[in-house]
Amino acid sequence: MLKPIIFLGLLLLLTCESPDATGKADASTETTTKEEVPAEGYPWDIPQSKPDRPLSAAMERLYDNYLTPRPEDNELFSSFKYTPLEGLDYNNGDGTISRRDASKIIKENGKYYVWYTRRNTVAPPVGFHRAKEATDEIPSTDWDLSEIWYATSEDGFTWEEQGVAVPRPPKPAVGWRSVTTTDILKWKGKYYLYYQAFMEASGLKGDHCPVAVSYADSPDGPWTPANQVIIPNGEPGTWDQFSIHDPYPLVYKDKIYIYFKAAYGDRPEYLVGNGLAIADDPLGPFTKHPLNPLFNSGHETALFPFKEGIAALVIRNGNEASTIQYAEDGVNFNIASVTSLMPTAAGSYIPDAFNSNGNGRGISWGLCHFTNASEVKGKSHSILARFDCDLSLDVDDPAMKNTQLWLRPEVYFSQGLTKEQKARLQTSR
Amino acid sequence: MLKPIIFLGLLLLLTCESPDATGKADASTETTTKEEVPAEGYPWDIPQSKPDRPLSAAMERLYDNYLTPRPEDNELFSSFKYTPLEGLDYNNGDGTISRRDASKIIKENGKYYVWYTRRNTVAPPVGFHRAKEATDEIPSTDWDLSEIWYATSEDGFTWEEQGVAVPRPPKPAVGWRSVTTTDILKWKGKYYLYYQAFMEASGLKGDHCPVAVSYADSPDGPWTPANQVIIPNGEPGTWDQFSIHDPYPLVYKDKIYIYFKAAYGDRPEYLVGNGLAIADDPLGPFTKHPLNPLFNSGHETALFPFKEGIAALVIRNGNEASTIQYAEDGVNFNIASVTSLMPTAAGSYIPDAFNSNGNGRGISWGLCHFTNASEVKGKSHSILARFDCDLSLDVDDPAMKNTQLWLRPEVYFSQGLTKEQKARLQTSR
Numbered sequence: 001m002l003k004p005i006i007f008l009g010l011l012l013l014l015t016c017e018s019p020d021a022t023g024k025a026d027a028s029t030e031t032t033t034k035e036e037v038p039a040e041g042y043p044w045d046i047p048q049s050k051p052d053r054p055l056s057a058a059m060e061r062l063y064d065n066y067l068t069p070r071p072e073d074n075e076l077f078s079s080f081k082y083t084p085l086e087g088l089d090y091n092n093g094d095g096t097i098s099r100r101d102a103s104k105i106i107k108e109n110g111k112y113y114v115w116y117t118r119r120n121t122v123a124p125p126v127g128f129h130r131a132k133e134a135t136d137e138i139p140s141t142d143w144d145l146s147e148i149w150y151a152t153s154e155d156g157f158t159w160e161e162q163g164v165a166v167p168r169p170p171k172p173a174v175g176w177r178s179v180t181t182t183d184i185l186k187w188k189g190k191y192y193l194y195y196q197a198f199m200e201a202s203g204l205k206g207d208h209c210p211v212a213v214s215y216a217d218s219p220d221g222p223w224t225p226a227n228q229v230i231i232p233n234g235e236p237g238t239w240d241q242f243s244i245h246d247p248y249p250l251v252y253k254d255k256i257y258i259y260f261k262a263a264y265g266d267r268p269e270y271l272v273g274n275g276l277a278i279a280d281d282p283l284g285p286f287t288k289h290p291l292n293p294l295f296n297s298g299h300e301t302a303l304f305p306f307k308e309g310i311a312a313l314v315i316r317n318g319n320e321a322s323t324i325q326y327a328e329d330g331v332n333f334n335i336a337s338v339t340s341l342m343p344t345a346a347g348s349y350i351p352d353a354f355n356s357n358g359n360g361r362g363i364s365w366g367l368c369h370f371t372n373a374s375e376v377k378g379k380s381h382s383i384l385a386r387f388d389c390d391l392s393l394d395v396d397d398p399a400m401k402n403t404q405l406w407l408r409p410e411v412y413f414s415q416g417l418t419k420e421q422k423a424r425l426q427t428s429r
Numbered sequence: 430m431l432k433p434i435i436f437l438g439l440l441l442l443l444t445c446e447s448p449d450a451t452g453k454a455d456a457s458t459e460t461t462t463k464e465e466v467p468a469e470g471y472p473w474d475i476p477q478s479k480p481d482r483p484l485s486a487a488m489e490r491l492y493d494n495y496l497t498p499r500p501e502d503n504e505l506f507s508s509f510k511y512t513p514l515e516g517l518d519y520n521n522g523d524g525t526i527s528r529r530d531a532s533k534i535i536k537e538n539g540k541y542y543v544w545y546t547r548r549n550t551v552a553p554p555v556g557f558h559r560a561k562e563a564t565d566e567i568p569s570t571d572w573d574l575s576e577i578w579y580a581t582s583e584d585g586f587t588w589e590e591q592g593v594a595v596p597r598p599p600k601p602a603v604g605w606r607s608v609t610t611t612d613i614l615k616w617k618g619k620y621y622l623y624y625q626a627f628m629e630a631s632g633l634k635g636d637h638c639p640v641a642v643s644y645a646d647s648p649d650g651p652w653t654p655a656n657q658v659i660i661p662n663g664e665p666g667t668w669d670q671f672s673i674h675d676p677y678p679l680v681y682k683d684k685i686y687i688y689f690k691a692a693y694g695d696r697p698e699y700l701v702g703n704g705l706a707i708a709d710d711p712l713g714p715f716t717k718h719p720l721n722p723l724f725n726s727g728h729e730t731a732l733f734p735f736k737e738g739i740a741a742l743v744i745r746n747g748n749e750a751s752t753i754q755y756a757e758d759g760v761n762f763n764i765a766s767v768t769s770l771m772p773t774a775a776g777s778y779i780p781d782a783f784n785s786n787g788n789g790r791g792i793s794w795g796l797c798h799f800t801n802a803s804e805v806k807g808k809s810h811s812i813l814a815r816f817d818c819d820l821s822l823d824v825d826d827p828a829m830k831n832t833q834l835w836l837r838p839e840v841y842f843s844q845g846l847t848k849e850q851k852a853r854l855q856t857s858r
Binding site: 040041042043044045046054055056057058059061062065066069070071072074077079080081082083084155156234235237238239240241264265266269270271273288290291292293294295296297299316317318319320321322323325327331332333334335337338339340341365370372373375383385388397399400403404405406407408409411412413414415416417418420421424425 | 469470471472473474475483484485486487488490491494495498499500501503506508509510511512513584585663664666667668669670693694695698699700702717719720721722723724725726728745746747748749750751752754756760761762763764766767768769770794799801802804812814817826828829832833834835836837838840841842843844845846847849850853854
């Protein structure tokens, strides 16, 4: 059975084209033919590039869609480890202090900086669906009546809260009700915080707000609000007509890329999508990408420069929740791996967020949040925590490439049948 | 901007072909043009079929790869609920009794039947890597020195153990060391149990064993061993040269389809794949599919007839772990959704496992196992548990379509950094 392989080898020398099933040229084909793939059966030694033989759809995908056949070798696969933070006070978890939605983390003046949504209210939130009961002092949601604060850290584990960065401006200025869910851009020596600027308690009509920006000469402020809507909502009838959430700036291809989220479709039947707006200047004008939405899943999406493209953690909601995706062009994302127990609302430390120059190095840690910090009803609040992973070309930690997560049986049993489900099973027996 | 849409409509009437970006014909296109998609921006109302406009790769995928845009509507998306079983004794969890690897569940004589690997040994296993310390009475692994037992249930929650189905035959017969990981076939009124038949303690050279079969006229036995290797290992140098694991029979297209697993590549760098062998008779001969392996991931793979094809839970290990996949032809599987907290080693209740006739109805419950039932070292054993889900065309339970799994922060913190990782972070700061 070696003859056909030799023949193919000659053919390759003549045509410089791969005879693989997809018809795509494959630089690795010459290597593959040298590996002397047995004619009968897929080889025992895992071929690192696509072997020259008929393949099932899944095996085609293994070579076409993933950086490496084994997730353990895949620079875009990681499991996640979690550590509680030191240094942040939550008033004994009584629900009056909440911290959530960490920005990406940057290193300035020898310290790590993070910005986040901080709520400090007289009472815990009444809840999204009871928003009418909210007052000027009692919040509807966990992110109502909030401000943008920041903290710094020497080691990423212990954080020192530095105070407010962007306060709520006086009514009726943009964001008077709440300023939340911020992220940071550094551009030509200046700093820009993009954030959601609420003019009503979230939950009243939905979770509607525009995106605003404040800027400063130092990461320690003072921050000046630009007093303008930076990314306008879409036209009536379009997916982002009501909300532009989670503005997330990166510098890519010498332009400012702001990825953002919008939930679309009427509740509760909505879908979560993510789009992109591009500008030459931090204050705009921003042009939305014509192919928006760019993600079909992801309640939170944490993006970072990776090699020549952009990679993303696609977190919660949608057919592709819990995936790590990659777009060589920053626009057309494909699944690069599937993982589990992802960091909710991840804000990663991204050393090259603003200067990757086509050689993004990836991430290895960041902050995330838990919105279910309290089990006690009426003490609802969120806490920040640290996550570690290995999605970095500069880290090689096999212990972060765990494809078998061992959780206690109790964790599974915590996901129990509801009363209604038990009743349904009783009758359908 | 309505003119092009009308023009496309006319074009469609003339050509009956879709102008969508992939060039595939799309029966839904006429509906789409009627929806009057706004020219500027993806529409607010979630189009249920692919809209006639340029789409990003992710949005193309949303329509090409998934049954519905929202996972909540997707018959091949489900979350999972877990319930402990009643009726099975584990000797106070001292490690001497273990039950694992449930077969698919079938209903016979008005009762549910399940077969599984049961170990009852004088001591708990010494461990895969200490297999040399195993004796004729002390097991190497949790599945060493095991037998195939069965239990029945009226309701799927309380199970009554009926006794042994396939015992270990006397040395040196096939399976003398251990018979494990069975699954059931019903064919022309007879019952067939396929299983792994070990002739040495697993861990000594790997986890090597052939597949054997026993048959009976009743699900209650008695079972007669066929005394032959049913699915032979692959040729030397091929992926399944050493192990054929988890034999899993279904009747599909009037033939016997046995899916099986093999780990390939030298440890610890191995990959897990799943293949298929087809026969006209339960005792063979079985012909392996030329496109094997058919899965690129999945330490355990639970398959079931679904519509005209076969669907599968792809559980643990690989770039596509935690996915639910579907193959219209039973061979070329694609990702149909991504989920989390999947049932380990699921054995589902499949009413139409042997007579789906091109109209597979799906699954809604089964048994799984937890191999980490004990936290105490030296008491290692596995327990069976029940899982519920909604991957059935005959069930419509929105509470099973949860894309936001709320696990306590403690669950995340249970995945902590190792000493080595802490040291690495200390030095890299």
